[in-house]
Amino acid sequence: MEPLSQPSAARYGIIGSGRMARHMGRYFDLLALPYVAWSRRMEQNASVSAGTALATCEIILVLISDGAIEPFIRSHQELLHQKTPIHFSGSLVTPLAQGVHPLSSFAEDVYDLDTYRTIPFICEGGRSSWAEIFPDLPNPHYTIAPHLKPLYHSMAVMAGNFTTLLWNKLFATFEEQLHLPPQIAIPYLKQICHNLQHTQVNAQTGPITRGDRQTIQSNLEALNDDPFREVYAAFVNAVTPDLLKETK
Numbered sequence: 001m002e003p004l005s006q007p008s009a010a011r012y013g014i015i016g017s018g019r020m021a022r023h024m025g026r027y028f029d030l031l032a033l034p035y036v037a038w039s040r041r042m043e044q045n046a047s048v049s050a051g052t053a054l055a056t057c058e059i060i061l062v063l064i065s066d067g068a069i070e071p072f073i074r075s076h077q078e079l080l081h082q083k084t085p086i087h088f089s090g091s092l093v094t095p096l097a098q099g100v101h102p103l104s105s106f107a108e109d110v111y112d113l114d115t116y117r118t119i120p121f122i123c124e125g126g127r128s129s130w131a132e133i134f135p136d137l138p139n140p141h142y143t144i145a146p147h148l149k150p151l152y153h154s155m156a157v158m159a160g161n162f163t164t165l166l167w168n169k170l171f172a173t174f175e176e177q178l179h180l181p182p183q184i185a186i187p188y189l190k191q192i193c194h195n196l197q198h199t200q201v202n203a204q205t206g207p208i209t210r211g212d213r214q215t216i217q218s219n220l221e222a223l224n225d226d227p228f229r230e231v232y233a234a235f236v237n238a239v240t241p242d243l244l245k246e247t248k
């Protein structure tokens with residue numbers, strides 16, 4: 001990021017210094033779109049206020065923790081003379097800022113231009129259009145009614161974050177209890193991703209799909225002292241509730 005570089009030419013102001021702010025700054029850099037970056041650290045370290053740093057920006061992206069978005073905007077009324085600020089939370093709906101959610105996972109390392117360009121953005125219906133906010137971004141974009149955002153986000157969290165938790169559980173169990181190198185599971189992970197990409201709903205295999213009560217029972221017993229037993233049971237319950245009744 002280049003804080004305060006070419007402020008007069010910057011259409012965008014990015015608030016925050018976390019993962020999302022870093023990735024968005026990187027994307028703008030790759031597209032050669034000027035922007036101004038500001039974070040509360042900058043205010044602490046160099047006494048630069050948000051109002052001063054972002055005064056010339058037309059579009060303000062408030063890329064901070066979900067719970068801090070509304071309080072931050074309320075306490076920075078000087079930013080509201082610009083267009084309605086934009087936030088990237090997948091579930092928050094607020095009159096103080098418009099939500100535009102990038103459907104991806106932004107970890108510590110930044111990505112390349114092709115990766116950023118293909119990330120779809122989900123916008124809130126009835127508010128500013130994509131062309132008004134991001135006329136220079138080539139990303140696919142879709143609109144849903146604001147009241148459906150929590151449902152949309154619950155799907156993204158379950159599919160993306162929960163599977164990551166499950167894979168981290170496998171890696172840890174391999175290493176600590178089974179004394180297997182965790183990386184030997186990577187081809188399995190790749191095959192699952194490939195099958196999902198190419199066959200989607202028909203990619204499912206395993207004892208739940210097969211209705212294999214004996215294996216499910218054995219798996220649940222193996223997890224008896226593990227909090228993930230409830231996770232396993234909840235999955236069976238959600239997909240085939242009758243199966244679980246008879247395996248208890």
Ligand SMILES: NC(=O)c1ccc[n+]([C@@H]2O[C@H](COP(=O)([O-])OP(=O)(O)OC[C@H]3O[C@@H](n4cnc5c(N)ncnc54)[C@H](OP(=O)(O)O)[C@@H]3O)[C@@H](O)[C@H]2O)c1
Nearest residue numbers: 016017018019020021040063064065066068088089105106
């Ligand atoms: N990361 C993802 O994969 C992802 C994906 C889609 C959407 N998003 C959205 O992007 C937004 C930012 O998430 P993130 O992943 O970047 O989170 P993060 O890495 O945890 O960073 C959070 C940022 O918020 C700042 N912050 C927290 N409270 C603040 C306050 N009261 N005033 C000012 N700044 C404050 C933090 O500042 P300090 O560093 O000073 O603590 C930090 O810069 C969220 O709305 C999130 O839902 C994230």
